[in-house]
Structure formats: structure tokens, C-alpha cells
Amino acid sequence: MGETAQFMTLPEGRRAWLHAWLPQTQPKAVVQIVHGMAEHAGRYAALAAALNARGFAVYAQDLPGHGQTVESIAALGHVADEGSWETLLSAVHGVRAHIEQRHAGLPLFLLGHSMGSFIAQHHLVEHGAGLAGVVLSATSGTLGPLRAVGLALNRAQIKLFAPDHRSALTEALTFKTFNKAFKPNRTASDWLSRDTAEVDAYLADPYCGFRCSASLWAGLLQAGSVLLDAERLKRIPASLPVLLIAGSTDPVCDGGRGTHLLAEHYRKRGLTTVTTVVYEGARHELLNETCSAEVTADLLDWFDERLQTP
Numbered sequence: 001m002g003e004t005a006q007f008m009t010l011p012e013g014r015r016a017w018l019h020a021w022l023p024q025t026q027p028k029a030v031v032q033i034v035h036g037m038a039e040h041a042g043r044y045a046a047l048a049a050a051l052n053a054r055g056f057a058v059y060a061q062d063l064p065g066h067g068q069t070v071e072s073i074a075a076l077g078h079v080a081d082e083g084s085w086e087t088l089l090s091a092v093h094g095v096r097a098h099i100e101q102r103h104a105g106l107p108l109f110l111l112g113h114s115m116g117s118f119i120a121q122h123h124l125v126e127h128g129a130g131l132a133g134v135v136l137s138a139t140s141g142t143l144g145p146l147r148a149v150g151l152a153l154n155r156a157q158i159k160l161f162a163p164d165h166r167s168a169l170t171e172a173l174t175f176k177t178f179n180k181a182f183k184p185n186r187t188a189s190d191w192l193s194r195d196t197a198e199v200d201a202y203l204a205d206p207y208c209g210f211r212c213s214a215s216l217w218a219g220l221l222q223a224g225s226v227l228l229d230a231e232r233l234k235r236i237p238a239s240l241p242v243l244l245i246a247g248s249t250d251p252v253c254d255g256g257r258g259t260h261l262l263a264e265h266y267r268k269r270g271l272t273t274v275t276t277v278v279y280e281g282a283r284h285e286l287l288n289e290t291c292s293a294e295v296t297a298d299l300l301d302w303f304d305e306r307l308q309t310p
Contacts, residue, residue: 003045005068008061010094014087017041017068018095021048021058029107029132029307030099033060034092036114036138037220038077040067040207047287050296056303057103061095063088063116065216067207078213081163085219088119093127100130107132109303114138114252114284118223121262124240125232133241133306135299138250138284140258141265143224146173151221154214163215170217178251178284191251191283198288227262233269241273242266243302245295247282275302 005019019041031051033044041060048058062069064087065079080087099108109132112120117139124134143150150170157165178191189199189209202208226232246259253259256278263276277298279291286295 003048005042008095008098010091011097012090012094014064014091014094015069016064016091016095017062018098019045019048019058019060021045021052023052023055023057025055027057027103027106028055029109029303030057030059030103031109031111031303032092032096032099033058034110034112034116034119035060035063035066036116037212037216038066038208038210039202040205042067043205043208044287046292047296047299050300051303054300054304057106059095059099061091062207064091065212073206076207076210077166077216078164079216079219081215083219084213084216085122085223088219089122089126092119092123096123096127107307109133109135109306111135111299112137112139113287115220118220118227121227122223124242125235128236128240131240133243133303135243135245135302136259136262137245137286138252139244139246139262140253141228141262142254142258143221143227144254147221147224150174151218151225154218154221157214158218161214163213165214166211167214167217168211170214171211181249181251182283192285193283193288194281194290195288195292198285202288228265230265230269233265236266236269236271238270238272240271241306242271242275243299244274244276245286245298246276246278247284247286247289248278248280249282250284252284 003021007015008018040062051058117136182190244259246253246256263274266274282289
């Protein structure tokens with residue numbers, strides 16, 4: 001068995017580079033991973049290996065505009081001229097359909113990190129039925145007080161330049177601002193992890209850290225406007241188990257405060273099994289942090305517990 005990676009054709013005709021990590025024995029369940037902005041699915045191989053050892057099959061695609069799904073390195077960071085968020089959602093749903101066809105009848109979990117967690121938030125509103133559980137890593141119920149300003153800026157850049165304009169301004173207002181919280185800085189990506197080797201690996205990876213387009217940022221920031229909308233959240237199955245994990249120094253989720261906010265709204269809208277874990281001192285990439293072994297063990301236990309709970 002082991003790892004395979006190949007292109008698959010999504011229902012709308014787009015291609016996606018899809019990793020599949022399969023255990024040596026018949027899998028007992030499946031985990032679909034949705035990666036974050038400016039990274040790729042191959043970075044989740046260590047988690048996949050740990051899940052395989054516990055009997056889980058794992059699938060993770062390079063999202064549109066990311067990884068080997070793009071036709072060239074120069075194309076990294078741009079999803080679509082229009083409807084970038086809808087394109088991302090459709091790609092994730094397409095891979096889910098592939099998994100459900102290949103592993104019919106097996107429990108399916110969804111795990112989204114960072115931007116992938118916001119995609120997952122939207123997915124569980126529309127397609128929460130049929131999932132055995134959802135893990136949201138480095139997530140939040142808000143994209144911050146400047147979300148509307150950022151959205152307006154990116155829409156203006158689309159008009160002034162082009163939808164595929166790589167937005168240095170938005171990068172400065174987000175990633176570079178995040179990094180300032182960890183001065184004196186060793187690198188431009190210190191905010192990702194306390195593990196310097198993992199940060200260096202990220203910086204050395206040609207499929208990581210690229211600048212994203214104004215249309216991708218606009219899609220994400222527009223999607224952020226409805227994260228806590230009460231009528232939308234009521235559409236999530238009340239019995240769907242949700243685990244939210246965050247680092248206490250992660251600027252994306254305001255040190256876990258945005259994560260707790262989301263959990264609170266899920267409970268208000270009727271979800272009965274919502275768990276939040278904030279790892280003290282951890283930054284953005286929990287699976288690449290100095291506490292990654294603890295995080296991985298907690299995830300494995302949570303998945304197994306969901307399978308044992310009727």
C-alpha cells in the first residue's frame with residue numbers, strides 16, 4: 001500500500017494533484033486533509049503515516065493554485081479570475097466524492113488547516129451530513145477587524161491591475177504583520193512555528209510561501225463575512241463532532257480567542273459535541289511545532305474516540 005500521488009479529474013473538469021496514504025491493512029476510516037494558503041498537501045505526510053499506523057486511510061489534494069495542481073511555479077497563488085472561493089470549495093467536494101466512491105461505507109473525517117479550516121467551515125454547512133467528524137486547525141470565527149478593509153483593497157487591486165495580481169499589499173497586512181509579533185525575527189516566517197528546522201524547510205520549499213493573488217484574497221475575505229451567520233450554522237448537523245485546535249500565540253486565530261468564539265457559536269446553534277484545545281506557546285502550524293507529537297497523539301485519540309462513540 002503506502003503513498004501514491006497522481007492527478008485526478010474533478011467533476012467540473014479541473015485537475016487536482018491528489019495524495020493517497022493507505023494503511024497496510026483494510027482501513028477502518030478515512031481522513032481527508034485540506035491544507036492552508038501558500039503550502040501544499042505533501043507537508044502532511046508525517047500525520048498521514050501516524051494515521052496509517054492506526055488504520056486510517058488519508059487523502060489530501062493540492063488545492064487549485066497550489067502545489068503540483070498548478071501548471072507551473074509561476075502560476076502558484078492564483079485560483080481563478082472569478083469565483084476563487086467557489087472553485088476551492090468545489091475541488092474539496094470533488095475529492096470527497098472520489099473518496100466516498102472508493103471507500104463506500106467507511107466513516108469519513110475532514111481536517112482543515114488555516115485557509116483549509118475556513119474551507120472546511122463552509123463545507124460542513126453545505127455537506128456536513130455524512131461526515132464522522134471535523135477537525136479545524138488554526139481556525140477562527142473571525143478574520144479580524146480589518147477584514148472589510150482588506151476585502152475593499154483587494155477588490156480595488158483587481159480593478160486597477162488584474163485578478164491574478166499578486167498582492168504584496170495584502171501580504172504586508174497579513175503574514176508580515178503576523179511575524180512582527182515574534183521580534184527579533186530570524187526569518188520572515190517565524191510566526192509559523194517555534195521549530196526553526198520546520199520554518200527553514202518551509203522557506204526552502206518552492207511550493208510554499210508564494211504570494212497569492214488579489215482574487216484569492218478577495219474570495220477568502222468575502223467568505224470570512226459569514227463564518228458566524230446564525231442561519232448558516234443552523235444547517236450543520238447537530239450531532240456532528242467538531243474539534244478545534246489552536247496555538248496560544250497564533251496570530252491568525254488571535255491566540256485561540258477566535259477559535260473559542262467559533263466554538264461558542266457552534267454550541268449556540270445546537271452542535272452537541274464541540275471540543276476546543278489550545279496548545280500553550282504554540283504558533284500557527286501545530287503539526288510542525290515543537291509540540292507536534294502531542295498534537296498528533298491528541299488527533300489520533302480523538303478520531304478513535306469518535307469511531308467508538310455510537
